[in-house]
Amino acid sequence: MIVAERKPLEQISSMIESNNKILIVGCGECVTVCSAGRKKEVEILASALNMVRSKEGKPVEIRQETLERQCDGEYLEQLRGFIGEYEVVISMACGAGVQFMAEKYKNSLVLPALNTKFIGVTEEQGVWSERCHACGDCKLHLTGGVCPIARCSKSLLNGPCGGSANGKCEISPDLVCGWQLIIERLSDLGQLEKYEEIIPINNWSTNRDGGPRKVVREDLRL
Amino acid sequence: MRLNYPSNVKIIKVPCTGKVDVIHLLQAFERGADGVYIAGCLEGDCHFLRGNLRARKRVEYTKRLLDEIGIGGERLQMYNMSAAQGPRFAEVAREMTERIMTLGPNPIRAKKGEAEMETG
Known part of the structure; x- marks a missing residue:
């Protein structure tokens, strides 16, 4: 699988500093297995960003979605109906997913929430290492x-x-x-x-x- | 035993502390809690073997996340006590209440309060 890790919260929140309507999209494939961008991490990121912004007195509206995967157009299509309503999209997929979403939605600003690390294996629960x-x-x-x-x-x-x-x-x-x-x-x-x-x-x-x-x-x- | 403990502590019952996930802890703070602590069984005494150990790890992870968010990980704490330790339960409730009183209110709630004051 492709192994990734969430970027520091400070980096993600600085990317969306001037935005008030945000869509966070998780991915159900590799980054779900390595617990970086599954539905649970989408919820955690949304909650964390909500708190960061509330603390600054600049509340933000966040919608959460998790697709089957982001590296296939048919799943990305599921965002078609509402993606345009958001100023910015934070993708919790690997670099391929982020780029493919940006390709499919030319008018949307798609930002990465993860650092894509390597192709690897689950050595044990919570430990992943590189193999290819x-x-x-x-x-x-x-x-x-x-x-x-x-x-x-x-x-x-x-x-x-x-x-x-x-x-x-x-x-x-x-x-x-x-x-x-x-x-x-x-x-x-x-x-x-x-x-x-x-x-x-x-x-x-x-x-x-x-x-x-x-x-x-x-x-x-x- | 009829022990007293601070009335500001709101108890949420879960079948095992192993049920408590990071998002539950975050949402408590998101909704304005000034502090959260988990009262798990004594380590080694979990009916489900590792529930309280899992909870401890999740608390540690969430503490770091709260630091990143700027709320402060010290507002969250894991405690272990048995069902027979009533006095310890009351002591922990007092200890945590004192800690949170020193830290002051949840910065999110403080900010929301300010905004409400401004809009009148």
Whole structure:
């Protein structure tokens, strides 16, 4: 899932300083799973902003909505009937949701309430961590299912580097070395011979180096 | 026991403090409460095992949020006491009332009062 985190309240309230009629829109997908932009967080943000503004003596009118998801036009359409009544829209979706809403509603000012962090997993309730950089050329079959791009701090394809000590990365004693994980995993799988293969220089054109990316499935298009 | 405690304390009953969510606490302040405290069972004695521990974490989170909002996290507090500790209940009610009296009214209510005075 895409993992996100709410921006500091001060930053959000400064974005809407001069607005009095606000729509807050949550998203029912990834940010619901990582508890950043689900219905509950929409309620909390609305309540918090209400209090900030009441305290300043500038009360604000807030409507709350939570869509199934904000990265699909059909769900964004549900706002069509009333979005125009609001001076500003605060989206509690990831960066993709915020942008797609702004694209669909050209006359509405759409603002982000979250900082989109990474593609990751739920390690345990309340703890999420990064697993994928969306580099566009998956190498997990070579590395025992542990991604060298996302899990190695330097994204090395042939590691570990000299900064790996006692299985930890040099950037933090709490961070396990990605290549340590790869070697352990290959060893457990009895595939350590794969570690001896040199992975060639990465083709970063499938990553952001190739500009904004797009996937087209002609067979699915209408 | 017929114990006295300050009459400004309004009690809201919940099946377990684990039922209390962040939004419930925020809404109390939004609607003008000067202070809120949660009286949970003693830690380790929760009938639902972790209800009061969950409540404690939510209170801690909400305290930080109240600081961000500018209302002040010190207006919110978690207490633990058993159903047999009547005197402790009254003591906590007095303690919290004193704390809130020192802090003064909820800044939102104070501001609303000013606005009403102005509009007459």
